Amino acid sequence: MKKLFRMFFIFFKIGAFTLGGGYAMIPFIEEEIVEKNKWIDAEEFIDIIALSQTIPGAFAVNASTYIGYRLFGFPGALLGCLGTMLPSIIIITLIAAFFVQFRSIPLLESVFSGIRPAVAALILVAVMKLGKPLPKNLWNLTWVGVVTLLVTVFGFHPILVMILSGALGYFIFKGEKTDENTH
Template sequence: MYTDCFKTFFKIGLFTLGGGYAMIPIIESEIVDKRKWVTKEDFIDILAISQSCPGVFAINISTFIGYKLRKTRGAICATIGTALPSFIIILLIAMFFRQFQDNKAVAAMFRGIRPAVVALIAVPTFNLAKSAKIGLANCWIPIMSALAIWAFGVSPILIILLAAIGGYVYGKFIKPTE
């Protein structure tokens, strides 16, 4: 089981571009749908806990899933499996970066990958909203936040602070009256 856990997360880490949020649909497909290691409900809980913990989102997800499967050793196998491909790739890029930094084909390839990464992040966001039963009326918040960051250069830190304040006000004053 440890080997399966390591290989599964290594494969996910190796073939996913765009970071932790882009990994969500692949992890879900592999862990929930294909291998049935955790239920859909447990996966949503793991995502919520992973987001609230400091550190790399994909590493947090893999650590929690590994721990759920095989306790500490499972967490270590899943974590190393997720982190190792990125470490190897970054090491190789660092070794050869000077040779390729001005290559137009490489720059074009990365420009072409960007829209796919955006889609890989958007799809799980909407799927999670649907699973958490968040209505379309509340989708304006992340959309407006993304637009403020992109179009007006608003700092993501400011968006996070405003969201925290808004969540506090809603939970403290508005929700109790609903």
């Protein structure tokens, strides 16, 4: 029970202090769940990230719900989800109540101007961490480049890219053992 509530407060803290959405939360979730508490290993964490992107809904909510379920069953899923969502609900409610009055304050405009590059950096850190355990072979490097082009240049929807990637993976690697040494 103590670990269950610790998980809730971890997700609450991450939800409360991470600006920039779910991708900016990845390094914080990994630090707490994989590194500090060792509840999930790095390889499974990457799988959770991939799965969370394919499910409809907010990425961070999907990830925290899955991690909570994986660790503590339904109560963990519920508290993981609430832990991630509750800070946003509280903050958005407060902002909605006061934003119109305070949006043009130069101090707040300056603060948010300073936060934006930090959010971009946190997303870049997440990309680097997620890419680190990926085997550096011709298939993976080529597919990373193709997906980047499909999304950024040709405007493919990320869900379509994930479905396409899964289908290609199935046809290319079916029948192979799926460890790092085979592809």
